[in-house]
Amino acid sequence: MSIPALMPVYPRCDVRPVKGEHCHLIDEDGTRYLDFASGIAVNLLGHSHQGLIGAIQKQAETLMHVSNLYGSPQGERLAQMLVDKTFADTVFFTNSGAEAVECAIKTARAFHQHEGGDPARTELITFTSAFHGRTMATISASNQAKMHHGFLPLLEGFQYCEFDDLEAARAMIGPKTAGFLVEPIQGEGGIRPASQEFMQGLRDLADEHGLMLVLDEVQCGVARTGKLYAHELYGITPDIVATAKGIGGGFPLGACMATEHAARGMTFGTHGSTYGGNPLAMAAGTAVMEAVANDEFLEHVRDTGARLKAKLEQFIGNYPELFELVRGEGLMLGIKMKVESRPFFQHLRDKHQLLTVAAGDNTLRVLPPLVIGDAEIDEFFDKLSAGAADYTVPDAS
Ligand SMILES: *Cc1c(COP(=O)(O)O)cnc(C)c1O
Numbered sequence: 105m106s107i108p109a110l111m112p113v114y115p116r117c118d119v120r121p122v123k124g125e126h127c128h129l130i131d132e133d134g135t136r137y138l139d140f141a142s143g144i145a146v147n148l149l150g151h152s153h154q155g156l157i158g159a160i161q162k163q164a165e166t167l168m169h170v171s172n173l174y175g176s177p178q179g180e181r182l183a184q185m186l187v188d189k190t191f192a193d194t195v196f197f198t199n200s201g202a203e204a205v206e207c208a209i210k211t212a213r214a215f216h217q218h219e220g221g222d223p224a225r226t227e228l229i230t231f232t233s234a235f236h237g238r239t240m241a242t243i244s245a246s247n248q249a250k251m252h253h254g255f256l257p258l259l260e261g262f263q264y265c266e267f268d269d270l271e272a273a274r275a276m277i278g279p280k281t282a283g284f285l286v287e288p289i290q291g292e293g294g295i296r297p298a299s300q301e302f303m304q305g306l307r308d309l310a311d312e313h314g315l316m317l318v319l320d321e322v323q324c325g326v327a328r329t330g331k332l333y334a335h336e337l338y339g340i341t342p343d344i345v346a347t348a349k350g351i352g353g354g355f356p357l358g359a360c361m362a363t364e365h366a367a368r369g370m371t372f373g374t375h376g377s378t379y380g381g382n383p384l385a386m387a388a389g390t391a392v393m394e395a396v397a398n399d400e401f402l403e404h405v406r407d408t409g410a411r412l413k414a415k416l417e418q419f420i421g422n423y424p425e426l427f428e429l430v431r432g433e434g435l436m437l438g439i440k441m442k443v444e445s446r447p448f449f450q451h452l453r454d455k456h457q458l459l460t461v462a463a464g465d466n467t468l469r470v471l472p473p474l475v476i477g478d479a480e481i482d483e484f485f486d487k488l489s490a491g492a493a494d495y496t497v498p499d500a501s
Contacts, residue, residue, distance in 0.1 A: 119453065124151020127473050127480045129459065138483050140472040141459040145291065145323050145436070148350040149395055150473035156353050156391045163387030171378060178386035182393065189332055189397045191341045192361035196370070197381030197389075199356045201322035201348035202237025205285075207360035207375060208346040209241055212283045212316040213261075214369025215343075221369070225282040226260075228318065231267040233464055235292035236285070236320050245285055268298050270305040277309065283316030283343070284309075288334040291323030294465030295431055295438025303338040310343070316366055318344040322358070323436070326350035327396040327474055330406030330434030337433060350474075353395075355388035396474065405474050409434035412470070412481055419485065423492050435474055438467040443497045451495055458487035 119137065121129040127150050129137045142148065149156055163178075170176075183195040196211075198204045209228065216225035228245065236242040240259050243251045247264035263281075266272045267290065284306050290296040310317040317340075324334035325347040331337050333345060343366035348358030362370070379385070395401065413430055416439060420427035426448070428440045441448060445466045452458040461469040472480065 117450070117453065119459075126150045126152065127476055135457060137453070137457045137459050138480065138487060139459045140470050140484055141461045142471050142473050143354065144349065144461055145328055145471045146349045146352075147354050148327060148474040149353045149392065150475045151354075153353065153395075153475075155395060156355075156388060159387045159391035160355065160384065163384050166383075168384045169379070169382045172376060172381065176381060176383075176386070178383045178390075179381040182386045182389045185390065185393045185397065186359065186361060189393070190345075190361060191333075191335075191363065192345065193364040194362055194367050194370075196360045196375065197385065198348070198358040198360065198377055199379050199385070200237070200358050201346065202239045202242045203377065203380070204322060204346035204348045204358035204360050205236045205242050205245070205320055206239055208318050208320070208344045208362075209245070209285065210375060211344050211360060211362055211367055211370055212285075212318050214374065215316055215366055216282050216369075218369035222314075224280055225315075227263055227278075227280045228261060228283055228285045229263050229265050229273060229276050229281060230285045231265055231287075231290075233267055233290055233293035233296070234285075234287055234320070235290070236287075237322075267293070267296065268302045270302050270309075273302075273306060274309055277313055277315070281313065281315055283318055285318045285320060287320045287322075287324065288338065289324040289329065289433060289436060290464075291436070291469070292463055294440065294463045294467035295436060295469055296465065297431065297433060298338075300338055303335070303340055307340045307342075316343045318342070318346070320346050322346055322348045324433075326392070327402055327405055328434055328436045328471075329432075330402055330409055332397055332402065334433070350396075351392060352385060352388045353392040355385055357385045357389050359389075401474075405434045408474075408476060408481070409437070412472075412484075413437055415481070415485060416470070419488065419492075422489075426492060426495070426497075432470075435470075435472055435476070437470040438463060439470065441466045441468060447498050448491075448495060452487065452491045455494070456487040456491040458484065458491060 120132040123130040217223045236245045244259035319342045344362045416430045446462045449462040463469045
């Protein structure tokens, strides 16, 4: 047998974390890393957060799982918190981001296939360099061939349009269009925020043509940008939003949120999930929401993010041959590089014990836990400066 026991779909690196302490990870051999990756925008309260641990522990001792055959006081509570704090009127809980996007796609289609709709409207317009997950529907929603390879045929019903090109999106609307599916700030694509004109324009087009505006906020949602959801930065109201990653603070949890109007097709028996919304996940989500969904915390993220971004912008000026620009909002920041970003990200990790995330468009993603303070920012710049100073760009061969 030569295939590893863990299916070899990830090119895993040699860092093998076994313990987390606030904004640091500790490896099997005791090496300490500064974690500015947060499990890809997940651990927003850092590691070993006492409130989150306590909530999960208490719920695990009380009741872990019962299925959705029964009433859910735990689910009602978290759904109500989300309804109170967001555009949404109703929430479906999932276990992951891709499942949240799947539910969002189904909700958008069901809107048109429901009474009063136009069942011919089955297609969502999606955007280049998008990432929506790894299920068949969510890879079909992305134009990235590397995710399709080996898994054909794709699912029908997606049309790819240039990201941030409003005129192209307008031109693509036809009698089969059901709506738009878009990340307000692309994550995997390289921390690329959509422009104000684009997001407002999609909202206007959706209103004009009776289409659904579906946002994938799996990475940019849950306080990451300094707003509870990134669309608030644009002052627009979506119809449907997929959220996950940060919402469980490390516990697998996602949700599809919708307005009452948009959710009209999601009636008894139309959708389901065995684990989705189980009491343990609800305890984690409730603890996270209690910690982040308040003005004080969001202001901390905005202030810290602004400080980190300003310092980064100043810093990259010292290495004009390596870095091009800094972009993003709050603590969802990206450094676009002039050289390949992946080898530099590996160098920071292996030589300087600084964890970041590589992304598309030669971007280095800076996604720290949202609870960082000055000590972590100082440590980050110590490591980043040292890393830039002793970096040799590998030969392009
Ligand atoms: C991570 C991500 C997903 C997929 O989430 P999973 O939990 O891995 O299924 C979907 N959309 C965006 C924008 C993401 O960043």
